[in-house]
Amino acid sequence: MPLAEAASLVSMIHAVGLTKRFGNLTAVEELSLDVHEGEVFGFLGPNGAGKTTTVRMLTSLISRSSGTAEVAGCTLGRDADELELRRRIGLLPENVGLYESTSAVQNLEYFGRLHRLPEAKLRANIERLLRMMDLWNERDRPIATYSKGMKQKVAIARALVHDPVLLFLDEPTANLDPESAKTVRDFILELKKERRTIFLNTHHLDEAERICDRVGILRTRLLTVGSPEALRDRLWGSRTVVRVERPSEALVVAITDRLGPRKVEISGDTMVVEVTDPDRDNPEIAAAVVGAGGRLRQISQLSPSLEEVYLRLIHEQGSAG
Amino acid sequence: MRLSQAWLVARHDLNLYRHRRTILYTLVAFPLGVAIGFPVLVRYLLSRVGPASIPSPVLVGLIDSFSFFFVIASATLPIAVASYSIVGEKIEKSLEPLLATPTTDGEILLGKALAALVPTLAAIWASSVLYMVLMDRVTVGHLGYLFYPNAEIAVVLLALAPLACLFAVEVSILISARVADVRTAQQIGGIVFLPFVLLYVVSEVGIVTLDTLHLLAVSGGLALVTLGLFALSRRAFEREEILTRWK
Structure with a gap:
């Protein structure tokens, strides 16, 4: 604020x-x-x-x-x-x-x-x-x-x-x-x-x-x-979900080369990429995937629910206590 | 302490009693029973055994002892009323929103006390007038004078009965703080009238005479006990106590 x-x-x-x-x-x-x-x-x-x-x-x-x-x-x-x-x-x-x-x-x-x-x-x-x-x-x-x-x-x-x-x-x-x-x-x-x-x-x-x-x-x-959004960002940062036909290490390298080092997780046909500014980073991700020969199906912003935020905080506090 | 705020609480409770038939019946039945029952009993005795068999001093003693039943009624009726007033709020869980209004604990407590005192004293005083009229009518021929009103009944109605009422209300508040249903509150509260019944019995067996002086002395003692109980009930009726400790 x-x-x-x-x-x-x-x-x-x-x-x-x-x-x-x-x-x-x-x-x-x-x-x-x-x-x-x-x-x-x-x-x-x-x-x-x-x-x-x-x-x-x-x-x-x-x-x-x-x-x-x-x-x-x-x-x-x-x-x-x-x-x-x-x-x-x-x-x-x-x-x-x-x-x-x-x-x-x-x-x-x-x-x-x-x-x-x-x-x-x-x-x-x-x-x-x-x-x-x-x-x-x-x-x-x-x-x-x-x-x-x-x-x-x-x-x-x-x-x-x-x-x-x-x-x-x-x-x-x-x-x-x-x-x-x-x-x-x-x-x-x-x-x-x-x-x-x-x-x-x-x-x-x-x-x-x-x-x-x-x-x-x-x-x-x-x-x-x-705010619920601020809490989400504070705990997880922003994440972009990229669905491609065949996720591969080559696509991960293409993304990190373009955006700089960051965490990218692959699960099934989905890659979850940590981003700092979705408006700036998401077009770059799309360009990186396409440039590396990947076939892009969908790109969207991952938004954990407040419930996830809450449970994470409560559990963290519980284990700390 | 704003009396108008306390009266708002009392007026609301009095309005709630209109929906509780048991309270209305209790308030009417007991005093009316005393007011009509004893004159009818005396009339029956006089007609059955004949006026000559009952000397005037015996008749006077008998009538005098009856008037003490208004004190017993005064100690009994508020229990029925105050139990609904406070335990009823506990059951409906309406005390918390009430405590969140700009009303002090003392004003709420006074309102609750007034809501129990006003109908009880109204019932006692109204029935006592009926009692005195009927008893005078029955006994004037035998005694040759109107027995009521007299100093003893004045002390009974204006000092002992209100004090007995207050005593019962305060005991009721203390009980209400510890129980969670109306019936239990009333059952435990039932013991309140025991000291008064005991006093009646000891006067009947001749250990004490309940003349004006003794009645005034009893009133003084009861006033002290009531003051002590007021301090206790005031402490039991603090918002923090109500919200965190009341069952």
């Missing part, structure tokens, strides 16, 4: 050395990160990695053992600031926790009033959110009669009813069937279009890849932070 661009970003979360210990157990260790205004930040990690603990610390639900953090302009650990912080943020916890015997409107009214929203504004927000989620016609039905996906949407609406500047979503699609998960995911994408700042805890890597601007991978400690 260019320096000027980075400097112009407003930090919604600025954590330095945030640590949480429960007795002898360290749940989160020395977490330092910045989340910028308008950004969707994905927080990935296996179960027990400390994701929920982090959200609870950042939302001032639990105290931190050490470290500091500013969230939505409020400093954690100051009583007055913490009430103000809870006014500015919205939280969707892992368990939706709706009042099942009452309706969607009653659930939202209660939380809107706890946030001291003026009645007219509250009514308008409830209608806007429920219409946005296709729940307006179901608004007076008890929550107990809703599907899981509908409940999840009401819970997200509850987190948004007071127009928070920062939204924390803790596993919003966990335990949902694929259709409900897609509905919720689409809704998060709608929020992204509105340039909301979202902190998304998830272990659905494809979800993070599709939704998040940047991701952080946590396993008690923060292993890495970056």
